Amino acid sequence: MRYGYFPGCSLKGTGRAYEESLLPVMQHLGVEMVELDDWSCCGATAYMAVDEGKACALAARNLALAEQGGFAQVMAPCSACYLVLNKTQHFMQDYPAMRRLVDKALGSVGLKVSNDTPVRHPLDILLNDVGLDAVKQKVTRPLKGLKVAPYYGCQIVRPYSTFDDQADPVSMDQLLQALGAEVIDWPLKTKCCGGSLTGTLPEAGLRLSYILLKEAKKRGADLIATVCPLCQFNLDGYHDKIEAKWEPVRVPTVYFSQLMGLAFGMPANRLGLQRGFIPMPSLPRAEAVAA
Amino acid sequence: MEIKRTIKYQADRVRGFGREVMSVPGCEKLKDCIQCGTCSGVCPLSIYMDFTPRQVMALTREDFKNEVLASHTIWLCASCYACTVECPREIRITDIMYELKQRAIHEGVYPKRFPIPVLAQEFTTMVRQHGRVSEGLLVTKLYLKTNPIAALGMAKLGMGLMKTGRFSLKQENIKQRADLARIVATVDNESVKA
Amino acid sequence: MAMEKQNQEPRIGFYVCHCGTNIAGMVDCAEVAHHVGTLPNVVMSKDYKYMCSDPGQELIQKDIAAHGLNRVVVASCSPLLHEHTFRGAVEKGGLNPFFFHMVNIREHDSWVHTDRQEATEKAKALAQAAIGRVAHHKALETKRVDINPTTLVVGAGIAGIHTAMTIANAGKQVVLVEREPTIGGHMAKFDKTFPTLDCAACILTPKMSAAGAHENIRLLSYSEVTKVDGFVGNYKVTIKRKPRYIDEEACIGCQDCIPACVFKTPKFADEFNEGLGKRRPVYIPFPQATPQIVAIDPNVCLNFKKGENGDRVVSDKCKKTCVEACGDKDAIDFTQTERFEEIEVGAIVVATGFQTYDATRSPSYGYGRYDNVYTALEIERLVNASGPTGGHVVMRDGKSEPKSVGIIHCVGSRDKKTNAWCSRVCCMYSMKLAHLLKEHTNAEIYNFYIDVRTPGKGYEEFYGKLLEEGVHFIRGRVGEVTDWAMTPEEEGKLVIRVEDTLAGMVRRIPVDMVVLATGLEPQKDAQDVRRLFNMSCGSEGFFLERHPKLAPVNTFSDGIYIAGACQGPKDIPDTVAQAGAAAAEVLALIDKGYVEQEPNTAFILEDECSGCKSCIPLCPYTAILFDEKTDKAWINEALCKGCGTCVGSCPSGSIVQNLFEDQEIFSEIEGVLAYD
Known part of the structure; x- marks a missing residue:
């Protein structure tokens, strides 16, 4: 199992704990992740708002790099990157004019894109390529008694649901259960966290983060598990502002990959857990399980 | 009234x-x-x-x-x-x-100092020039351009990020920046909307 | 006289129709007429505004007499519409009607092309092909086939019952087949009917028992049609009688067996009450079920318990107390198996109805996730006096009454992701349920709609009545139903998030109960039924009528009719009207006593048949037989439908089909190819 790894800007910055946990966990499962050489920003939600032609061409550059590197598949852990790369492929397929434009732009620097390299999310890979049985086999420290609210956010199932149900995704639920955690059922698992609005228009954006945290707490979650660096940032980074405006809703938000690492018996500081603001609760007493 | x-x-x-x-x-x-x-x-x-x-x-x-x-x-x-x-x-x-x-x-018809369109443009410029987004730098620029006073309110968050190793003002760059510029120029010369 | 003309030199008259501007708007008719006039054997070539009008037909007749025409070609619309008309005109003019050929330059040309010159060229080519073909036409005679006066009606909801009763009242025999243990269909489940609010059972059950007791109706409940052979007037139909484990003759409907069952309390989801009530393994769907015969559900009856190897084992917990209670009547028969019965009928009416949209396909509305989200059909049972709660509207906890109810319209309707069509009845039934719920509970009722559609007699007035009653109408398609609270008043409620589009703002409305107005869609097995009766379906899966305006209950198969919601969503008045129309079509067919068959049948040139029998299994109508004495195949003309399969497959080329003889087809092809 070898994948071209597209980290995206956040996984090198605010979301570096995601990368720090995902790499060892995937390696532990025998998944090879090779970082694409000289990848550039996917464009996220901002570039589309300025120029969709350039947004597509720049995103397609990364797809071309993956092809050039001989990767049959690309792994994009960040939700925005995952969406933008998939969306670019859809746009090129659905609109011949867009395809011609991208071909021309990439051609100007000697790149080519055949547009048939699947761009996949780590959850998809874990469930469908690695398999939950293989994950279970690696669990040495089950997350027994830990109540986790799985939070998928927007962009991995919307608008393209390639590996999970659009309205009621379950892949992370299943993964967390395989780690031994107790999964909280809540209706907000795909609701928006506020995205970049928490920074640009906090009165609107923060409210969405607040609602998520409040509901997770109300339903008894010890923590929220996320798949997206921006969601993690929003749900973790603004507690003082949320408290000032509404009420304390101190529930930690961590990456699913960090929980995997813990369940695999890896030390917390090797999984970037020291980088969160709201500290992870201590795990219930370790019950070592024969590996 | x-x-x-x-x-x-x-x-x-x-x-x-x-x-x-x-x-x-x-x-x-x-x-x-x-x-x-x-x-x-x-x-x-x-x-x-x-x-x-x-x-x-x-x-x-x-x-x-x-x-x-x-x-x-x-x-x-x-x-x-x-x-x-x-x-x-x-x-x-x-x-x-x-x-x-x-x-x-x-x-150019959006409210002055309205941070959202400014962010979109700063983001785009940074990607065009450097190939990657350096979040710390981007956010700092955004606040300076739209609301320097509000930036003070964010100082605590910034400090926290710095402490957890998640904030940097260093600009990330890709190697093939010339390629990027050419791709953008080619798109500019074409028009999808035509 | 006809035979004489056959051997004469062809003298062809050609007529091209303008059809107002339908054809003339895109085809230069005068030019077509001029071109055809230059072709060999054409004596006469004219264009005319409306060939199908009386003067148009008279034109043909006069020309036959004046110019000694012996062949006629008309280029106009589809033969489906006017072939019959022109054959009649030709016959009146003294020719055999089959010395005529029709060219379709409307549906095949003017309506589908946008370039006038090219369309004109196409019309010329098609006309030239017809001129070549008609020269080889022969005089043919139509055959008459007797019609079996018995009719099969499939499905016994209100559509099937009304069709069957109408035909039976006219003194004709009807076989009425229903796959459920009782007739009545969806209507039997409804509480009241809109807009008059008369009780559905009060108006339906008398019709049900009348149908069950009618001397001209043979009711086969718990049965399904599995095979249909034959053709209009003479269908052979195989019917599967499913085992209900009750001797239908012996059961007198006393229902003593039901309370005698070892299951002291009803335990299994009751289909008639949409699972809101419970029944025993031996049951009758509802008190007025027709026929009044119980049924045993083998999936839950202990007597049918399956052992580990799948074999039936009689559980020792089953004391057969039902058999005991039945006593001397001895109607319970655990050994029953499915039986097949073959019947012969002349006409078939398909009235297989609809199913409601599965609300779990719209997960944002929470059906199946939140207890107090209901489908409309569940509410019909909940407000019904003979329903599972005796008409007491309580929520799933079994005790609390809703103080507020949101009714969401268009669930699985007008949605390209599920069903794109409007289900036509939901606006009205939603308002009916709003009225009934208010009457029962005095709750605040909110209707969430995209458009209120009330196109029926008294319907708009009913809408007005609801407004008077203070029911809320909020124009907006609901975004979602959730159970998380933003404000204290939302705690413990279902929250509906919607844009109030007329007020122009988004609202959150907490309610105790949500009702989903699920749409109507084709039955799950509609495609199988379509194939069984050789019908067509629209893209959405409802059975297709022959013509949406002028043949709404006919199908493309002669002798097979459709009625009710299997053709498309419709309410009870429209269903009954259509059922009556289907009955009238059947009676018109039966009363005539015969059908005229198009003489386009195939026949075998006995001298050339090698007796290889390869055609016999290919014939879809089993019309080909083998004569052991002569060692040759022969075709039963009464059964042949002129499909041509055998003609194309005969290795020795010894099968010929009338109206499609080689010479006719080749000349037609040559006519097109010769044109450049």
Whole structure:
């Protein structure tokens, strides 16, 4: 199992704990992740708002790099990157004019894109390529008694649901259960966290983060598990502002990959857990399980 | 009490605007809108909008360009795609919002010091020049350009990020920046919308 | 006289029709007429405004007499519409009607092309092909086939019952087949009917028992049609009688067996009450079920318990107390198996109805996730006096009454992701349920709609009545139903998030109960039924009528009719009207006593048949037989439908089909190819 790894800007910055946990966990499962050489920003939600032609061409550059590197598949852990790369492929397929434009732009620097390299999310890979049985086999420290609210956010199932149900995704639920955690059922698992609005228009954006945290707490979650660096940032980074405006809703938000690492018996500081603001609760007493 | 004329005359429209938007990839199905309001019903940010997403669809289709491009609605869209997947007419509302944002930026009709369009442009510039986004640098630039005072309120967060090793003012760069520039220049020379 | 003309030199008359501007708007008719006039054997070539009008037909007749025409070609619309008309005109003019050929330059040309010149060229080519073909036409005679006066009606909801009763009242025999243990269909489940609010059972059950007791109706409940052979007037139909484990003759409907069952309390989901009530393994769907015969559900009856190897084992817990209670009547028969019965009928009416949209396909509305989200059909049972709660509207906890109810319209309707069509009845039934719920509970009722559609007699007035009653109408398609609270008043409620589009703002409305107005869609097995009866379906899966305006209950198969919601969503008045129309069509067919068959049948040239039998299994109508004495195949003309399969497959080329002889087809092809 070898994948071209597209980290995206956040996984090198605010979301570096995601990368720090995902790499060892995937390696532990025998998944090879090779970082694409000289990848550039996917464009996220901002570039589309300025120029969709350039947004597509720049995103397609990364797809071309993956092809050039001989990767049959690309792994994009960040939700925005995952969406933008998939969306670019859809746009090129659905609109011949867009395809011609991208071909021309990439051609100007000697790149080519055949547009048939699947761009996949780590959850998809874990469930469908690695398999939950293989994950279970690696669990040495089950997350027994830990109540986790799985939070998928927007962009991995919307608008393209390639590996999970659009309205009621379950892949992370299943993964967390395989780690031994107790999964909280809540209706907000795909609701928006506020995205970049928490920074640009906090009165609107923060409210969405607040609602998520409040509901997770109300339903008894010890923590929220996320798949997206921006969601993690929003749900973790603004507690003082949320408290000032509404009420304390101190529930930690961590990456699913960090929980995997813990369940695999890896030390917390090797999984970037020291980088969160709201500290992870201590795990219930370790019950070592024969590996 | 200040009163304002609210009736719309045909001359208030910018004829052809709706048709132009609907000719852009992803925006075609706006033609099929039945004004049911599902988009607004599922939109997490519709509660702050001056026009609901449904109203933006109606105004766009009916050529009310000035009203649409000046609305807050297009900037409040967080790209969560809830409207797009729930629309019973399969209209890609998120993509239409992107298109309207582009036009508003292009025509410079957005509230001054409004951080959202500024962020979009700073982000784009940074990607174009360096190939990657350095979040710390981007956010700092944003606050300086829009609201330096508010930046003070963010200082604590910045410090926290610094402490957890997540904040840096260093600009990340890719190697092939010349390639990037050429790709952008090529797109500039073509026009998808033609 | 006809035979004489056959051997004469062809003298062809050609007529091209303008059809107002339908054809002339895109085809230069005068030019077509001029071109055809230059072709060999054409004596006469004219264009005319409306060939199907009386003067148009008279034109043909006069020309036959004046110019000694012996062949006629008309280029106009589809033969489906006017072939019959022109054959009649030719016959009146003194020719055999089969010395005529029709060219379709409307549906095949003017309506589908946008370039006038090219369309004109196409019309010329098609006309030239017809001129070549008609020269080889022969005089043919139509055959008459007797019609079996018995009719099969499939499905016994209100559509099937009304069709069957109408035909039976006219003194004709009807076989009425229903797959459920009782007739009545969806209507039997409804509480009241809109807009009059008369009780559905009060108006339906008398019709049900009348149908069950009618001397001209043979009711086969718990049965399904599995095979249909034959053709209009003479269908052979195989019917599967499913085992209900009750001797239908012996059961007197006393129902003593039901309370005698070892299951002291009813335990299994009751289909008639949409699972809101419970029944025993031995049951009758509802008190007025027709026929009044119980049924045993083998999936839950202990007597049918399956052992580990799948074999039936009789559980020792089953004391057969039902058999005991039945006593001397001895109607319970655990050994029953499915039986097949073959019947012969002349006409068939398909009235198989609809199913409601599965609300779990719209997960944002929470059906199946939140207890107090209901489908409309569940509410019909809940407000019904003979329903599972005796008409007491309580929520799933079994005790609390809703103080507020949201009714969401268009669930699985007008939605391209599920069903794109409007289901036509939901606006009205939603308002009916709003009225009934208010009457029962005095709750605040909110209707969430995209458009209120009330196109029926008294319907708009009913809407007005609801407004008077203070029911809320909020124009907006609901975004979602959730159970998380933003405000204290939302705690413990279902919250509906919707844009109030007329007020222009988004609202959150907490309610105790949500009702989903699920739409109507084709039955799950509609495609199988379509194939069984050789019908067509629209893209959405409802059975297709022959013509949406002028043949609404006919199908493309002669002798097979459709009625009710299997053709498309419709309410009870429209269903009954259509059922009556289907009955009238059947009676018109039966009363005539015969059908005229198109003489386009195939026949075998006995001298050339090698007796290889390869055609026999290919014939879809089993019309080909083998004569052991002569060692040759022969075709039963009464059964042949002129499909041509055998003609194309015969290795020795010894099968010929009338109206499609080689010479006719080749000349037609040559006519097109010769044109450049």
